[in-house]
Amino acid sequence: MSLKLRNNQVKSSETRAICGLERLWGTSPLKSHYDVVLIGGGIHGLATAYYLAKEHGIKDVAVLERRYIGYGGSGRNTAIVRANQRTQENVKLYDEGLKLWPKLIDELDFNLMFFNCGNLNLAHSEAAVSAFRLAVSTANFCNVQSELLDPQQCKELVPALDISDRPYHPIHGGMYHGPGGIVRHDAVVWGLAKGAFKHGAHIHQGVEVLGIDTDGQKITGVQTNRGSISCNRLAVMAGGYSASVCEMVGMELPVHPLTIQAMVTQPLKPFLHHVVSSGAYHCYANQTLKGEVATGAHMDPQVNYSTTPTAWYMKHQAEALCEFLPCLKGVKFMRIWAGLADMTPDMAPIMDGNVMYDGLFIDVGWGYFGFKSGPITGKYMAEFIADDEAPDILKPFALNRFLENRYMGETAGATNYGHWN
Amino acid sequence: MSFTITCPICGERDVYEFHFGGRDRGPPPSHDNLTIEEYLRYAQFRTTRTEAQLEWWFHSNGCGSWFTTWRNPANNREEKPQEMSNDQQ
Ligand SMILES: Cc1cc2nc3c(=O)[nH]c(=O)nc-3n(C[C@H](O)[C@H](O)[C@H](O)COP(=O)(O)OP(=O)(O)OC[C@H]3O[C@@H](n4cnc5c(N)ncnc54)[C@H](O)[C@@H]3O)c2cc1C
Ligand SMILES: [Zn+2]
Numbered sequence: 240m241s242l243k244l245r246n247n248q249v250k251s252s253e254t255r256a257i258c259g260l261e262r263l264w265g266t267s268p269l270k271s272h273y274d275v276v277l278i279g280g281g282i283h284g285l286a287t288a289y290y291l292a293k294e295h296g297i298k299d300v301a302v303l304e305r306r307y308i309g310y311g312g313s314g315r316n317t318a319i320v321r322a323n324q325r326t327q328e329n330v331k332l333y334d335e336g337l338k339l340w341p342k343l344i345d346e347l348d349f350n351l352m353f354f355n356c357g358n359l360n361l362a363h364s365e366a367a368v369s370a371f372r373l374a375v376s377t378a379n380f381c382n383v384q385s386e387l388l389d390p391q392q393c394k395e396l397v398p399a400l401d402i403s404d405r406p407y408h409p410i411h412g413g414m415y416h417g418p419g420g421i422v423r424h425d426a427v428v429w430g431l432a433k434g435a436f437k438h439g440a441h442i443h444q445g446v447e448v449l450g451i452d453t454d455g456q457k458i459t460g461v462q463t464n465r466g467s468i469s470c471n472r473l474a475v476m477a478g479g480y481s482a483s484v485c486e487m488v489g490m491e492l493p494v495h496p497l498t499i500q501a502m503v504t505q506p507l508k509p510f511l512h513h514v515v516s517s518g519a520y521h522c523y524a525n526q527t528l529k530g531e532v533a534t535g536a537h538m539d540p541q542v543n544y545s546t547t548p549t550a551w552y553m554k555h556q557a558e559a560l561c562e563f564l565p566c567l568k569g570v571k572f573m574r575i576w577a578g579l580a581d582m583t584p585d586m587a588p589i590m591d592g593n594v595m596y597d598g599l600f601i602d603v604g605w606g607y608f609g610f611k612s613g614p615i616t617g618k619y620m621a622e623f624i625a626d627d628e629a630p631d632i633l634k635p636f637a638l639n640r641f642l643e644n645r646y647m648g649e650t651a652g653a654t655n656y657g658h659w660n
Numbered sequence: 661m662s663f664t665i666t667c668p669i670c671g672e673r674d675v676y677e678f679h680f681g682g683r684d685r686g687p688p689p690s691h692d693n694l695t696i697e698e699y700l701r702y703a704q705f706r707t708t709r710t711e712a713q714l715e716w717w718f719h720s721n722g723c724g725s726w727f728t729t730w731r732n733p734a735n736n737r738e739e740k741p742q743e744m745s746n747d748q749q
Contacts, residue, residue, distance in 0.1 A: 486707045493704035496733070541680035541715075542708045543733040549662040551676050584704050641704060642697045 263349075263429050264436035269443055269465055273301040275624060276461060276470040278448050278484055279477040280304025281313035282424075282610060283602050285431035286617020287474060287624070288440040294618075295625035298439030301470075303463065305447035309428035311478035312609060315546075315578030317501050317535045319514055319525070320611035321358045321419030323378045323385045326648045328635040329587055330381045333608075335632075336615035340422055343614055349430035352423035354528065356513050358416045359388075359396055361563065363408035363519035370651070371414040378416070388413040399510055399566045406562045408519040420514065421525060424610060431614070451487040458488075458598035472624055474600035479544070479579025481603035490595050493641045494581045494604045498539040500548045502556060502575035506530030510566065520559035532567065534560060538580060538607070548575040582606040585646035590616065590636040592623050600624055601638070663736040667719045668727050675736075681716030683708075684728055710734035712741045 275297060277284040284302045291297040304310070322334040340353045362368045371387055378385035390402040393413040402410045432442055443465075450462035451473065460469035477484045482494045507530050516523035516536075524534040537552045553575060561568050583589060583604040592600040602620050605612070619630045629637070640646065666672045689702050712732045719725050730740045 482707050483709065486709075491701075491705040491707055493706075496708050541675070541731075541733075542683075543736055544708075544710055545734070545736055547662075549676075551662060551674075642700050644696055644700060 263433040264442055267436075267441040267443070269446065270301070270441070270468070271466070272460075272469045273441070274299035274470065275301070275472045275474070276468060277302045277474045277476055278461070279311065279475070279480075280306075280308035280432075280442065280444065281311045281476065281478050282427055282431065282613030283313075283476040283478075283605070283616055283620070284474075285428065285435055285442070286614045287476065287602070287620045288435040288442070288617075289431050289438065290618045290621035291624060292435060292438035292440045295621055297621075297625055300435075300440040301468070302435070302440065302442045303446045303448055303461070303468075304442070304444050305464075307444050308432055308442065309425060311480070312578045312580065312605070313428050313478070313613070314425060315501070315576060316424050316607070316610040317523070317525075317533050318421050318424040318610060319358070319419070319523070320353075320422050321416050321514075322383050323358070323374060323414070323416040323419070324608075324649060325374060325377065325651055326587070327377060327381055328647065329649060330378060330383055332615060332619075332632055333612055334381065334383050336612045337418055339615050339618070343430070347430040347434045349426065349433060350423075351426045351430055352528065353420065354422070355418055355420040356525070357396075358419040358514040358516065359393060360414040360416075361393065361400075361410050361515065361517040361519075362412045362414070363517065364411060367518060368412045371412065373651075375414055383416075384418055385414060385416045388415050396513055397511060397515055399564050400515070401563055401565050408517075408562070410563065415513075421527070422610075427610075427613065431617075448484060448487070451484075453488060453596055456597050458596045470598075472598045472600065474602060474620065474624060476602045476620075478603075478605070478609070479581045481581050481601070485601065485603070488595060488599065492589070492601075492603065492638070493584055494589070495542050495583075496544055497541075497580050497582050498543060498545060498547075498577050499535065499580050499607055500537050500539075500552050500575060500577040501533065501535030502548070502553065502572050503527070503531040503533045504567070504570045505573050507532065507570065511564070515564070517559070517563055520562060522556060522559035524560060524564065531573065532560075532570070538582075544579065546577045546579065548577045580606045584641070584650075586649040587647040588612075588616075588636055589638050589641075590620065590623070590629075590633045591638045592627070592629060594638055664738070665717055665731070666729060666738060667717075667722060667725065669723045669725055670719060673719070673722060677719060677721040679718040679720040681718055681726065684714040684716055708733050712739050 322337040375385045452460040458473045511526040514525040589604040664672045
């Protein structure tokens with residue numbers, strides 16, 4: 240049967256539905272003008288298109304994706320969601336993002352497989368415990384659940400942990416954030432594409448933006464491999480490639496493209512019921528609903544655009560995991576892959592509008608945090624584009640902070656103590 | 661992606677022996693009349709292109725020297741820009 244259906248000559252929508260082949264989104268003709276053009280078919284571009292069409296009645300919208308939707312970080316991340324960022328501005332945004340998932344599942348009528356299993360961060364030094372104490376206070380101040388645990392309590396949550404003094408970095412404590420967990424990343428891409436298309440947005444795959452047109456102070460359109468497209472408003476949401484897209488209008492950004500790698504083991508019986516991260520071992524892991532242990536964290540330190548994994552990192556990950564989860568000794572890795580992160584110096588994103596040119600919006604610099612915050616950012620970027628005024632929640636994320644020496648404090652909680660997802 | 665970097669003293673070695681020191685941006689701007697904005701632009705704003713760039717590397721797990729070399733972030737190969745490789749240097 241699958242052979243017969245292969246050439247897209249499926250007879251009726253009824254046949255398609257019976258065979259489970261109903262398309263989630265359709266193709267649209269590429270018009271020569273759109274009110275709004277969004278560059279990048281990742282979660283951010285698709286979510287913005289969805290909310291523009293659904294909540295602001297702006298349906299003359301095109302998402303331009305040079306490869307296929309989900310080709311970038313959106314289809315490669317480890318799908319971890321949480322709201323215990325370091326600074327209040329960030330916690331607020333991510334908390335709304337976290338609370339949005341169940342609502343979005345209803346709205347899109349699509350199962351995003353939200354598994355709120357909770358995130359456990361391990362502290363391997365007294366300094367890390369102090370850093371966690373600060374992070375827990377910030378979270379609680381913002382009404383986000385987060386608590387400090389002693390090693391015994393960590394062990395109760397994750398019995399497979401080695402809390403003895405055998406590991407090179409023994410466990411001194413932990414920070415537990417119950418409302419976080421995992422969401423199926425591909426499902427989010429597909430669900431948002433389905434929703435955006437249903438409300439009238441166009442999704443164009445295989446359309447690469449090669450240049451940006453301006454007239455005086457205004458954005459007027461884009462040059463693509465399929466010809467020029469004029470538009471009134473343009474947003475750059477191109478993930479790891481954002482800095483090169485912005486360069487098309489001569490805009491320099493404090494954004495560094497870096498490769499992050501991730502991998503999964505063979506499927507195992509359920510033994511790990513929470514996301515576990517360790518700063519000292521530079522490693523995080525969770526067991527997927529299929530039983531595989533999905534694990535990552537390593538970011539190649541040199542700027543680059545390659546998405547090839549390394550043997551060095553596989554070895555690192557195996558050693559790190561076997562230290563704090565010794566039951567994983569002998570388990571095999573099945574797959575490894577890599578994607579790009581667009582990292583800023585303060586590890587917080589840049590969301591801005593009418594920058595350099597009227598009608599130019601940017602939503603970039605998401606580093607390794609852009610999955611969990613994708614839909615909520617799309618919602619607020621849509622509002623920004625529709626009203627031509629930054630919503631209060633996005634104001635602290637303007638590009639100018641990097642020119643005024645007002646960096647956000649996200650790095651203080653992150654690299655050393657275990658938040659890279 | 662794993663690749664090699666050529667240390668002027670030790671020769672071609674695995675990248676994991678090195679510490680990346682960033683793109684060479686020339687000497688820092690003079691402090692006379694330097695505005696915060698100019699300094700911050702110099703320190704953090706840059707576009708990584710898919711073409712060879714001159715970079716600083718530190719052979720941290722080797723001889724301990726700092727040196728510059730050309731690398732293309734698109735493919736991680738050590739290669740000189742077109743213009744330079746043409747004139748035989
Ligand atoms: C291995 C890994 C693990 C991660 N883990 C997590 C995690 O656990 N939790 C979390 O929150 N985040 C995580 N992230 C980060 C997250 O994946 C990204 O921040 C997020 O996907 C960014 O989404 P986006 O829509 O902005 O960009 P992307 O998904 O990268 O989409 C950008 C799109 O733009 C397209 N594009 C680029 N240039 C052009 C052009 N000129 N014309 C047209 N299209 C163009 C690209 O093809 C791409 O599809 C991880 C990332 C990686 C790589
Ligand atoms: Zn050397």
